[in-house]
Amino acid sequence: MSEQPGASPVIEIDHLTKYYGTRKIVSDISLKIPRGTIYGFLGRNGMGKTTTIRIFLGFEDPTRGTARVFGLDSRSFPPEARARIGYLPEGHHVYGWMTVKECGQFQASYFPAWNQDIFETVLTHFRLTSKMKAGHLSRGQRAGLCLALTLAPEPELLVLDDPALGLDPVARRSLLQSMLYVTRKADRTIFFSSHLLSDVERVADRIAVLDDGVLQADCTVETFRRQIRHFVLKFDNTPPAAPNFPGLLESFRTDRELALTVVNVTPEIENRLEALAPVSIEPVDLTLEDAFISYVGERGEKTFFMNGKEAK
Amino acid sequence: MSLVFSLSPASDIPIYRQIIQHIRRAVVQGQLDLGEQLPAVRVLAEALVVNPNTVARAYQELIRDGLLESRSGIGVFVAEKMRQVFSEDERGRRMAHAVEQLLYEALLLDFSLPEVRTYLENQWRTLQTQLTNRRKK
Numbered sequence: 001m002s003e004q005p006g007a008s009p010v011i012e013i014d015h016l017t018k019y020y021g022t023r024k025i026v027s028d029i030s031l032k033i034p035r036g037t038i039y040g041f042l043g044r045n046g047m048g049k050t051t052t053i054r055i056f057l058g059f060e061d062p063t064r065g066t067a068r069v070f071g072l073d074s075r076s077f078p079p080e081a082r083a084r085i086g087y088l089p090e091g092h093h094v095y096g097w098m099t100v101k102e103c104g105q106f107q108a109s110y111f112p113a114w115n116q117d118i119f120e121t122v123l124t125h126f127r128l129t130s131k132m133k134a135g136h137l138s139r140g141q142r143a144g145l146c147l148a149l150t151l152a153p154e155p156e157l158l159v160l161d162d163p164a165l166g167l168d169p170v171a172r173r174s175l176l177q178s179m180l181y182v183t184r185k186a187d188r189t190i191f192f193s194s195h196l197l198s199d200v201e202r203v204a205d206r207i208a209v210l211d212d213g214v215l216q217a218d219c220t221v222e223t224f225r226r227q228i229r230h231f232v233l234k235f236d237n238t239p240p241a242a243p244n245f246p247g248l249l250e251s252f253r254t255d256r257e258l259a260l261t262v263v264n265v266t267p268e269i270e271n272r273l274e275a276l277a278p279v280s281i282e283p284v285d286l287t288l289e290d291a292f293i294s295y296v297g298e299r300g301e302k303t304f305f306m307n308g309k310e311a312k
Numbered sequence: 313m314s315l316v317f318s319l320s321p322a323s324d325i326p327i328y329r330q331i332i333q334h335i336r337r338a339v340v341q342g343q344l345d346l347g348e349q350l351p352a353v354r355v356l357a358e359a360l361v362v363n364p365n366t367v368a369r370a371y372q373e374l375i376r377d378g379l380l381e382s383r384s385g386i387g388v389f390v391a392e393k394m395r396q397v398f399s400e401d402e403r404g405r406r407m408a409h410a411v412e413q414l415l416y417e418a419l420l421l422d423f424s425l426p427e428v429r430t431y432l433e434n435q436w437r438t439l440q441t442q443l444t445n446r447r448k449k
Contacts, residue, residue: 038363176361184354198322202362222326285324 008071010035010157010189011056015065018051018213025051027213028065036186038179040204040221041193044296048213049193050090053161057087069157083111086155090162092146096135100128100145104152111153122148125174140171147178158182160192164199172196176203197289211296221288228291229265233258233278243272249294261286261294319360327362331370339379339390342443350380350388 011033018026026048033039043049054060056067058077067074072081094103100123108114123130126144128137134145143163150158158179164172176199182188194200200207201221209217209224217224228249233239239258242251247269250261258278262269273281286294317334319327338344350356353371357364371388374380378397382388398406418428 173361177358180358180361180363201327202319202366205363205365222328225326287322287324289322290324 008035009033010070011191012068012071013052013056013065014067016052016055016062016067017064018048018055018060019063025213026055026062029210029213029215030065031208031215031218033189033191035189036183037205038183038190038203039192040200040207041191041210042195042197042200042207042292043193043210047210049210050161052210053159053191053193057085057159058082083113083153084156086150086153086158088146088150088158088160088163090165092139092142092165094134094137094142094145096133098134099130100132100134100137101130103134103145103149104130107149107152113153115152115154118154119148119152122151122178125178126171139166140168143167143171144174147175151178151182156188158188158190158192160190162193162195164194164196172199179203197287197292201288209292209296216295224295225286225288225291227265228261228263228286228295230259230261230284230286230290230294231273232282232284233260233273233276234280234282235278239278240276243276245269245272250297263295319362328366328370328373331356331360331362331367332373335370335374336379340439340443342445344390346390346394347392348390349386350390352387 009032011031013029013031016026016029017024029052041049041053051060055062056069056074058069058074061075069077070081070084072078095106098106104116104119108116108119122144126141126148128141128144128148132141134142137145143166147163150160160179163175167175179190179192180203183190204221206220207217207224208215219227235256235258238255239253242248242253242258242260247263247265248260249263250259252259258276260273317338319330323330325333335344335350339346344350350371351359353364353367357367360367371380371382375382375388376397378394379391380388381391396403415428423431
């Protein structure tokens with residue numbers, strides 16, 4: 001891939017595989033995150049997202065393959081490289097006995113590039129004051145505090161593991177605003193996992209979809225939506241059984257209709273639908289959420305990968 | 313500049329297309345004047361809380377369609393003259409599609425063709441008056 005000549009990717013995952021004992025958690029993932037992008041990392045719970053993040057951040061070693069951040073191997077990450085990464089782990093952990101202000105001072109002592117203005121701006125955004133006890137904050141406030149602590153060192157790379165978990169709609173909006181604010185500077189990169197697809201659609205340049213430890217898509221949100229199509233075929237009498245072809249995600253049959261959800265539609269597939277001789281074929285638009293559910297929902301064979309080499 | 317609108321988050325219409333629809337409507341209804349400057353990509357993106365590339369994409373499509381024009385180094389404006397950039401066929405196709413939607417609705421609500429016609433003519437006049445009033449200001 002040569003998306004941006006000259007610019008090396010911020011994160012480069014190459015044939016990464018991870019086992020816990022005999023259980024394969026991550027299976028041969030390759031992924032490149034270019035500088036300046038907001039990348040959404042999607043997948044159902046327990047599909048290997050957090051493990052992948054922990055490996056490229058150097059908290060765990062890969063079983064096979066490599067992960068590089070800023071061109072440096074994750075297995076031997078120097079502290080200077082870590083200081084350029086802001087990591088917000090899942091669950092928004094804080095030291096409950098500290099005040100908001102003390103949390104800031106504690107964190108600042110580790111980062112030479114601490115920006116107190118950013119810290120305070122984010123706090124204000126989430127309506128936090130410096131005297132509040134971290135242990136008494138609501139979930140949304142705690143997320144705000146963690147976000148402030150993560151953003152204040154002005155990291156080049158921001159890694160957020162399910163940052164929106166448990167947030168109310170207002171706090172979620174503040175989170176998105178903060179993310180967009182960070183990327184005002186063109187060299188800032190955000191990699192975040194989320195289950196809130198409408199949020200992902202708002203802010204992400206691209207998405208990567210992980211299912212059962214396997215990377216199933218790496219493309220823009222728009223491509224993802226466009227590649228997953230839903231057709232309603234109408235018939236005068238009982239519809240035939242759904243034809244079997246690669247890329248068929250779901251089929252649903254009623255008296256007079258056959259509804260099919262298909263990924264990577266080719267003219268060949270369209271011909272096969274025509275060949276069923278329906279009265280009409282109606283394409284139906286899917287929301288990102290519908291598309292996602294069809295894509296990673298229960299289905300048999302997972303033999304297709306949605307590729308991001310879309311035409312501009 | 314009053315380009316205020318909200319996006320429907322879980323819509324089956326992609327965000328960039330929602331933005332396109334809003335801008336088109338704003339121009340037709342005169343909320344945006346001919347020749348008026350649009351907010352910078354980043355400004356609109358922050359107001360809507362969406363990725364700037366999404367706004368940029370909507371602007372690009374509208375520029376391609378001739379509704380907006382880009383003046384290099386200054387910004388994006390509503391075109392002074394509506395250029396017709398579509399071929400005759402494409403114009404017809406788009407119109408037919410819009411009419412089809414209207415007629416489905418009319419049939420479901422049980423309106424007759426003359427009734428539909430009356431609605432069309434009244435709405436057409438209202439829009440025209442709104443437009444001329446705005447343009448005079």
